[in-house]
Amino acid sequence: MTGTIYLGGGGSEDEEANLWTEAFRPGSHITVWPFAHRALADRQSAGRWISCALERFDPSHIDIWTSPESRVHSDLGAMDIIAIPGGNTFDLLDTLKSSGLLLALRAFLNRGGHVYGGSAGAILMGHDIDIALKADPNDVGLQDTTGMGLLGEADVLPHYTEELLDIARAHHAKSGRSVLCLPEPSGVVVKGGIIRNVGPEPVNIITSTATTTYEMGATWPIGLH
Template sequence: MIFLGGGGSEADEASLWDEVFVEGRRLTVWPHAMPRDRWPQVEQWFRAALSPRGTFVIDVGDAGLQQTDVLVVPGGNTYALLAATRDMLPALRPFLERGGHIYGGSAGAILLGADIDIAGILDLNDLGLTETAGADLLTGHVVYPHFTADQAETAARWAADHDVAVLAIPETAGVIIDGGKARNAGPSPVRVFTPSGNRTYSAGREWPLWSVNSAGS
């Protein structure tokens, strides 16, 4: 299963975290969206955020996924994240197929979509990346985290201009992907924008994760 966080704090995403960070699970953290000298701070923050939830085995960095229950991809600069992990992305689909889980927060959520260039709304492309294909684990959708209601026009325009479905997640929400179905973990509503319109899904709502050219969007 895939868990997409809107980019808020562990309190903002508590409903999502309740489902993915189950005590005893083995976690691998990819902190590549942050500069390497800040990786220890990422680990420190994550351990502190998880501590009320019990005991976990946590590896940070380029550890493989063979002994992992959950791959954790937190936020930072999405372009830097893609540049650092591009060669590792092909391993994600087999990891999911054998029962693994992936949590992506903010930049990490964007990485799991079809393309990361929507991150340019939020991030600087200091690396000048032109190849921006993501892991494409979301039926062709791209992810817009930190979404607020006043950004609806921006999300709608992106969907129309790029002929994609945009999954817009506020900081106080999270989306769980299980096969071809999506569910809003809440508490805030999420929106899906397509070239032909948009839909809003309240907390607890489930919907099929249609591709942009399917009839369900």
């Protein structure tokens, strides 16, 4: 992967301001994929919310995709960054797989594109999305929950608080995969095999036996844990 991914903890645009400032540069062409929602009305609502939130970053254009089937052959080369906000992670992965957009997203990143993932969008970038079962119902009956795998063997847990520590530890004990835990007011940038915490809050890598904390500004290589 030669592109850059921006992973948000699921907070508001104000809470994730450090991350959004890096991800959404003035003059950018931003495409929004609100596919973590199944219903069209919910996709439209999510698209309107993030579009309004992005206006402060002075984008040149915001394009909201609500129907993946009609856009799968669109030219992704014209985009600067794809924004994938939250919702149901299983709906998101199922829609991207069934439409062919998951492969298109990987190709976009391999060509040097940028992707922002918040909440469900952040979970998607990990090795597997099965960690989302604690919060999201798998109503679509998704059997293969393999994610993008852009963090080595790690999975992503947004909205992290200390109350979720046992869930993260149990997940590692069962899966063998470490968990990147992102509090809502936090974000990390992943590029060139390196993860960087842009803050403002610390982020944790959790296994069944250890917690490693990275403060704002810290960097570490993918696969370290």
